[in-house]
Amino acid sequence: MAEVSLHKLNKKFDTTHVVKDVDLQIRDKEFMVFVGPSGCGKTTTLRMIAGLEAITTGEIRIDDRVVNEVPPMDRDIAMVFQNYALYPHMSVASNLAFGLKMRKFEKAEIEKRINNAAAILGIESLLQRKPRQLSGGQRQRVALGRAIVRDPKVFLFDEPLSNLDAKLRVQMRVELKKLHERLAVTSVYVTHDQVEAMTLGDRVVVMKDGLVQQVGEPLELYNTPANRFVAGFIGSPAMNFADVTLVENGGKPLAEAEGLRIGLPGELAARARAKAGQKATLGIRPEDIHIATAADAPEYCFEASVEVVEQLGSEILLDMRVGPALMVASVEPTLRVRAHDKLKLALKPERLHLFDAESEAAI
Amino acid sequence: MIEGALWRRWVFYNIPLILFVFVLLFPFYWMIVTTFRPDGELYLPWNAPNYMPFWTNNPTFEHILYLFEETNFARWMFNTMFIALVSTVISLFCGVLAGYALARLNFPYAGGLGTAIFITYLVPQTLLFIPLAEIIRNFQLGDTPWSLILTYPTFLIPFCTWLMMGYFKAIPKELEECARIDGASRWKAMVYIIIPVAVPGILSSGIIAFTLSWNEFIYALVFLSSPDQKTVPVGVTSELIRGDVFFWGPLMAGALLGSIPVAIVYSFFVEHYVAGLTGSVKG
Amino acid sequence: MAVTALSAAESKRLSPRLRKLEDERWLAMALLAPTAILLGLFIAYPFFEGVLLSLSSARVGDPGHFVGLKNFHKIWDDSIFRTTVWNTFWYTGVTTVFKLALGLWLAILLNRHFKGKAIIRAFILLPFIIPTVLSTFAWKWMFDPTFSVINWSLFQLGLITTRINWLGDPDLAMTSIIIINIWRGVPFFAITLLAGLQTISPELHEAAAIDGARPWARFWHVTWPLLMPVTLVVVLFSVIQTFADFQLVYVMTGGGPANATHLFATYAYQLGIGTGLLSEGAAISLAMFPFLFVIVVVQLLYIRRVETR
Numbered sequence: 009m010a011e012v013s014l015h016k017l018n019k020k021f022d023t024t025h026v027v028k029d030v031d032l033q034i035r036d037k038e039f040m041v042f043v044g045p046s047g048c049g050k051t052t053t054l055r056m057i058a059g060l061e062a063i064t065t066g067e068i069r070i071d072d073r074v075v076n077e078v079p080p081m082d083r084d085i086a087m088v089f090q091n092y093a094l095y096p097h098m099s100v101a102s103n104l105a106f107g108l109k110m111r112k113f114e115k116a117e118i119e120k121r122i123n124n125a126a127a128i129l130g131i132e133s134l135l136q137r138k139p140r141q142l143s144g145g146q147r148q149r150v151a152l153g154r155a156i157v158r159d160p161k162v163f164l165f166d167e168p169l170s171n172l173d174a175k176l177r178v179q180m181r182v183e184l185k186k187l188h189e190r191l192a193v194t195s196v197y198v199t200h201d202q203v204e205a206m207t208l209g210d211r212v213v214v215m216k217d218g219l220v221q222q223v224g225e226p227l228e229l230y231n232t233p234a235n236r237f238v239a240g241f242i243g244s245p246a247m248n249f250a251d252v253t254l255v256e257n258g259g260k261p262l263a264e265a266e267g268l269r270i271g272l273p274g275e276l277a278a279r280a281r282a283k284a285g286q287k288a289t290l291g292i293r294p295e296d297i298h299i300a301t302a303a304d305a306p307e308y309c310f311e312a313s314v315e316v317v318e319q320l321g322s323e324i325l326l327d328m329r330v331g332p333a334l335m336v337a338s339v340e341p342t343l344r345v346r347a348h349d350k351l352k353l354a355l356k357p358e359r360l361h362l363f364d365a366e367s368e369a370a371i
Numbered sequence: 372m373i374e375g376a377l378w379r380r381w382v383f384y385n386i387p388l389i390l391f392v393f394v395l396l397f398p399f400y401w402m403i404v405t406t407f408r409p410d411g412e413l414y415l416p417w418n419a420p421n422y423m424p425f426w427t428n429n430p431t432f433e434h435i436l437y438l439f440e441e442t443n444f445a446r447w448m449f450n451t452m453f454i455a456l457v458s459t460v461i462s463l464f465c466g467v468l469a470g471y472a473l474a475r476l477n478f479p480y481a482g483g484l485g486t487a488i489f490i491t492y493l494v495p496q497t498l499l500f501i502p503l504a505e506i507i508r509n510f511q512l513g514d515t516p517w518s519l520i521l522t523y524p525t526f527l528i529p530f531c532t533w534l535m536m537g538y539f540k541a542i543p544k545e546l547e548e549c550a551r552i553d554g555a556s557r558w559k560a561m562v563y564i565i566i567p568v569a570v571p572g573i574l575s576s577g578i579i580a581f582t583l584s585w586n587e588f589i590y591a592l593v594f595l596s597s598p599d600q601k602t603v604p605v606g607v608t609s610e611l612i613r614g615d616v617f618f619w620g621p622l623m624a625g626a627l628l629g630s631i632p633v634a635i636v637y638s639f640f641v642e643h644y645v646a647g648l649t650g651s652v653k654g
Numbered sequence: 655m656a657v658t659a660l661s662a663a664e665s666k667r668l669s670p671r672l673r674k675l676e677d678e679r680w681l682a683m684a685l686l687a688p689t690a691i692l693l694g695l696f697i698a699y700p701f702f703e704g705v706l707l708s709l710s711s712a713r714v715g716d717p718g719h720f721v722g723l724k725n726f727h728k729i730w731d732d733s734i735f736r737t738t739v740w741n742t743f744w745y746t747g748v749t750t751v752f753k754l755a756l757g758l759w760l761a762i763l764l765n766r767h768f769k770g771k772a773i774i775r776a777f778i779l780l781p782f783i784i785p786t787v788l789s790t791f792a793w794k795w796m797f798d799p800t801f802s803v804i805n806w807s808l809f810q811l812g813l814i815t816t817r818i819n820w821l822g823d824p825d826l827a828m829t830s831i832i833i834i835n836i837w838r839g840v841p842f843f844a845i846t847l848l849a850g851l852q853t854i855s856p857e858l859h860e861a862a863a864i865d866g867a868r869p870w871a872r873f874w875h876v877t878w879p880l881l882m883p884v885t886l887v888v889v890l891f892s893v894i895q896t897f898a899d900f901q902l903v904y905v906m907t908g909g910g911p912a913n914a915t916h917l918f919a920t921y922a923y924q925l926g927i928g929t930g931l932l933s934e935g936a937a938i939s940l941a942m943f944p945f946l947f948v949i950v951v952v953q954l955l956y957i958r959r960v961e962t963r
Binding site for chain 3: 405464484488494500501505522557593623629630633641648649
């Protein structure tokens with residue numbers, strides 16, 4: 009059983025408060041992803057779990073054991089670094105063996121584990137090479153291998169895919185997911201790439217400015233973001249936002265802005281009614297906007313003028329102007345459209361989001 | 372964090388560091404205290420009672436005055452400074468040009484010449500001083516500052532060349548190529564583009580050359596004889612000791628005052644000095 | 655017509671290229687000329703003169719005549735010379751080991767972030783910057799048998815009752831100069847090794863820490879091997895300087911007591927300049943060369959081996 013729990017975790021560097029009151033329970037065998045922009049505190053949190061940074065206040069428990077004062081080598085963890093941190097003067101085999109040698113494992117056991125890890129990762133032929141003779145992807149695998157042979161309670165990953173080129177990153181993502189299914193070890197993974205977060209995580213923690221914005225399963229974050237930041241961070245292309253005022257028109261709540269008059273469905277309407285007259289932010293994802301047809305209710309339609317057409321092959325991204333606001337819509341690739349065209353578009357009412365203008369929390 | 376708890380940090384890092392700094396700097400403190408102690412307090416045996424060696428309550432300038440009045444100390448300072456500055460300029464001139472040639476130009480024997488210059492750095496002055504004394508005498512340079520100004524570059528130039536080569540190699544070729552396209556000749560590109568960019572390297576070489584000149588002893592000892600031609604290290608050694616009697620007060624005053632110019636110049640260029648030192652080892 | 659036009663264009667193309675090459679070669683020669691002249695005149699020329707001198711019977715005021723290897727036979731039979739050889743090797747060996755160990759330790763202590771690091775780093779280099787003769791005098795005053803502050807401190811701490819004759823006793827004299835040389839050389843080692851340490855990514859230490867390596871294991875398996883190239887170069891420079899050292903011994907002991915601290919350089923000085931036996935002094939100086947040569951070649955080969963490992 010390897011649970012990791014963070015309780016009221018805080019970290020200050022001199023006077024800079026980089027991690028604020030983080031509370032989290034990571035379950036056994038769970039793959040937990042920390043995601044957020046640079047400087048949000050995710051790497052610092054990971055390093056505190058590893059024991060590479062001192063904890064200012066709060067508690068970290070691994071397997072119900074408080075590890076605040078325990079040095080990294082005694083926490084039974086393994087870490088994969090962003091720059092791989094392979095020992096350049098040792099062969100791949102020695103790199104893999106190092107941790108086991110330090111813990112005085114038997115030679116036979118070390119051999120066994122190395123061969124096992126090498127087989128899993130497909131690096132048997134590289135065992136006698138030095139790191140400088142390997143490609144980026146191969147080094148990545150060796151770094152993974154070093155963590156696997158240790159058979160630890162927790163895996164820690166510090167942006168391991170950031171240094172790989174785009175194609176390789178996609179490939180490695182899939183391999184990491186397969187690896188986790190096979191090894192089933194509790195993992196904490198840090199990344200700034202929300203695609204990695206969505207595809208790899210059992211649950212995802214979104215952080216900003218040292219604070220946890222939301223914790224949940226990827227789909228939860230996508231469908232019901234807790235605030236504007238999470239809504240804009242998750243999903244690509246990013247969600248469209250428009251500054252609106254909430255009004256009541258003959259008993260029906262509307263979101264109003266220049267060039268935009270959108271009705272609000274069911275539950276959302278009820279909550280919006282309570283804030284009538286106030287400013288808010290309307291959110292709708294590009295994939296939830298389509299060309300209006302006769303079947304679309306007029307209160308969910310709006311007009312826009314196309315500025316740029318991005319033909320991707322699998323879809324078309326339209327950069328459009330709606331009043332003073334700029335929005336992006338994702339439509340079928342077969343649509344015939346050109347810049348400066350005026351279009352009528354509709355959105356899916358159940359996919360509308362509203363955020364309080366001041367607190368940015370979801371309404 | 373991997374250093375461990377606070378007590379560990381103090382025991383394993385801070386305390387040893389403080390000890391190192393203390394041991395490395397204590398002799399200078401001793402120099403200062405001795406310079407300002409009156410003779411009466413100075414010459415107390417080591418096991419005399421009530422002896423407080425680390426401080427004096429009666430500071431005096433008598434040793435410093437003795438230094439300036441009874442010896443040519445001021446003259447020695449001037450000599451040393453003059454020789455150091457001129458040698459440094461000569462060595463920088465040669466070193467910058469040679470460093471550029473070896474780093475940037477393709478010509479036959481480039482590798483061989485580079486190695487040859489490196490090898491001369493490995494021939495110590497103590498190997499050459501006897502024949503060199505004869506040669507200096509034959510050139511009629513004996514007992515003049517020129518005997519040193521012309522010989523100091525022998526150990527300064529290799530070092531400057533070595534260092535400047537490293538700096539020049541680090542300057543991207545594109546800079547020069549751009550200048551050449553803009554119409555500059557090879558020579559002009561070197562003078563107007565490359566050398567200004569290499570100024571940190573030149574400062575590093577210069578400050579190290581300067582301190583090495585002040586530190587030289589055996590050539591100065593052997594080539595100079597008149598008291599008013601001597602450099603500070605030689606003068607202090609020969610004029611402040613009469614037979615077996617050491618004039619410790621003035622000696623320490625001489626040592627202290629002789630150290631100050633170098634220390635002051637160094638303090639302005641610490642970063643360059645360190646960069647030069649580490650650059651020479653990595654190259 | 656077309657053919658001649660082509661060859662005219664070709665020859666035009668050749669000349670500039672040739673001109674450039676000539677240009678570079680001339681430029682290179684011009685740039686290297688001052689260096690070549692100075693080094694040739696004051697290193698190469700004296701070196702050969704020194705060889706000739708050592709093969710002659712020259713004295714001060716007497717050019718002497720060619721005597722072959724007689725001087726070298728003479729110094730080989732000279733017991734003082736043999737003591738000198740032993741002294742120099744002992745001096746160089748012991749100081750280098752300690753300078754490396756202490757310098758490395760100091761570099762590790764400095765390889766962290768703390769307030770005042772830049773100032774401490776600047777102050778630490780002072781023993782290396784200040785002219786050796788001057789700081790050696792300070793040490794001589796500290797070691798003076800009658801007035802030594804070190805003796806005073808040890809006496810106050812109750813560790814000694816009679817004075818330690820630092821400079822009068824042969825073994826202690828050697829120990830004294832070794833201590834001073836170490837004091838002077840540690841900053842050089844520390845600063846250059848610190849630069850080497852800083853090229854080792856901290857991630858490697860962190861990975862090793864997570865892998866279970868305690869501080870000493872981290873040093874031995876990660877820091878030391880990666881520092882090796884820089885270490886070897888630093889040791890090479892230091893060995894050459896120490897082997898040929900003159901100033902320190904001249905000021906502290908002049909080579910005594912009873913020749914216990916004579917090095918090649920000081921003995922050469924005493925014979926050549928002090929006693930006027932120029933040719934024998936030259937022979938002793940030159941005797942350094944084969945030893946230095948071997949040391950340098952061995953180290954350079956080792957460096958090359960480490961770098962291509």
